[in-house]
Amino acid sequence: MNELDIGEVARRAGVTASTLRFYEEKGLIASRGRRGLRRLFDAEVIERLALIALGRTAGFSLDEIGRMFGADGQPRIERGKLSAKAEELDRTIKRLSALRDGLRHAAACPAPSHMECPTFRRILSSAGSGALRPLAARKPRRLISKGGDRTTNGKD
Amino acid sequence: MNELDIGEVARRAGVTASTLRFYEEKGLIASRGRRGLRRLFDAEVIERLALIALGRTAGFSLDEIGRMFGADGQPRIERGKLSAKAEELDRTIKRLSALRDGLRHAAACPAPSHMECPTFRRILSSAGSGALRPLAARKPRRLISKGGDRTTNGKD
DNA sequence: CCTTGACCTCAAGCCAACTTGAAGTGGCAA
DNA sequence: TTGCCACTTCAAGTTGGCTTGAGGTCAAGG
Incomplete structure (x- = not known):
């Protein structure tokens, strides 16, 4: 069926x-x-x-x-748009990588307070200048409600 | 001052x-x-x-x-939290990288429609399964309002 | 026959992170 | 002294992506 x-x-x-x-x-x-x-x-x-x-x-x-999607339903995704998104994504990835490295450093950093760690301060300034938009901190979808539409993913 | x-x-x-x-x-x-x-x-x-x-x-x-921040104002950031975020970020980066590659491929792909491209379909299924949360598509902050608080960044 | 439960509609609510608007205040240059 | 305009407050609005709630429909099973 x-x-x-x-x-x-x-x-x-x-x-x-x-x-x-x-x-x-x-x-x-x-x-x-x-x-x-x-x-x-x-x-x-x-x-x-x-x-x-x-x-x-x-x-x-x-x-x-x-x-x-065209009216017909065919995904008419313009290739130009795709590569534009790919490049945007690539820039995002680069920033996030830098950030990740910075966080790792800060986590391992021996300085008594983060503010005294030069690396941390460096990340700080680059984060300030960088126009990286925040990753969505979307609320972690509730998996279960009580009745009715329990057609949620999760324990099913 | x-x-x-x-x-x-x-x-x-x-x-x-x-x-x-x-x-x-x-x-x-x-x-x-x-x-x-x-x-x-x-x-x-x-x-x-x-x-x-x-x-x-x-x-x-x-x-x-x-x-x-502690009540004192000192950034009391737990190092554990930092590295947890770093790892989370790392996972995000990996997914985004795969996605970027997929997009690039799709953009260059010779298949007449994306749905006929095996690579595209592969990305599709990994995107479906992956719990990667969307990057925030935050609205690109308005730079200028008309009066009053024009203390915005932008043309300054 | 009656209940159950998965579906339905429509409107309203929610969340974060701000922004906007209206109405008022006051510091400072001319 | 005057007038400008950057500041102030407070409440309400915005956006995107759903979720929730109230109240209803329907097919099947006990």
């Missing part, structure tokens, strides 16, 4: 049902139809959701991702 | 005055006192702001950062 109900999709894609409804509302995914009230998705949606996850991971907003 | 008014601090630290008031309210920074209504900061606050920026960059929330 190629028709998945929302719970099944949720389970397979690792998102909640409400997220799926939200994505549908935003036009990021579509259901093949309904059986009664219930949405039926076909299995391709899983792939699409992976694509969406990929886009999110790369730092695209949902709106941007939405614009990347 | 060691006493900076809020505008000066804002300019030097590259944040808006409202951000500084907000940070003060949250207890992340403190002003040395007031001249009339106006806050006076001493120059050390710049360093502190750099520290805050560093923390943000590393993915700490403002609350977490707040907890890192």
Whole structure:
């Protein structure tokens, strides 16, 4: 059977049902139809959701991702955009690497207080000047609510 | 003169005055006192702001950062926390690197549509499984409002 | 027949980290 | 002395990406 109900999709894609409804509302995914009230998705949606996850991971907003699919559903991702993102990502990676090294140093640093450690101060100034935007400290998605849509990933 | 008014601090630290008031309210920074209504900061606050920026960059929330300063103002950053963050950062970097390579490949890939490219599909599945949280796509701070607190960085 | 439970809708809520707006104050140069 | 305008306060708004809640529908199993 190629028709998945929302719970099944949720389970397979690792998102909640409400997220799926939200994505549908935003036009990021579509259901093949309904059986009664219930949405039926076909299995391709899983792939699409992976694509969406990929886009999110790369730092695209949902709106941007939405614009990347043609009306037909084909992912019409412009290659230029991809490489632009790749380069942006590369810059981010470089900064993060420097930061990681700095943190490691500071963690191992023998100076009594971090402020007395020259390396730490150096990171400090580069962090100040660098326009690196914070990594999202998104709240770690709740895995379980009490009733109803328990179609969450997690213990299932 | 060691006493900076809020505008000066804002300019030097590259944040808006409202951000500084907000940070003060949250207890992340403190002003040395007031001249009339106006806050006076001493120059050390710049360093502190750099520290805050560093923390943000590393993915700490403002609350977490707040907890890192002792009541005295000394940055009591636990080294364990630093290295934990460093390792977290390292994992993020690894994922981002894979993603970057994937994007580069997809950009250069000769397959007619991305979905037909095996490499792309591979990235897709790893992005799906990986719990990499999206990089913040924070809105690119507005540099200028019309009046009042124009103490923003930017054209200055 | 009745309950259960997975689904449905729609509106509202949440979170962090700020920003914006309205209305007021006061330091300082001319 | 005057007037400018950078400052002040406080409350409310914004953004993105969902989540939560109330109240409802429906198919299947006991």
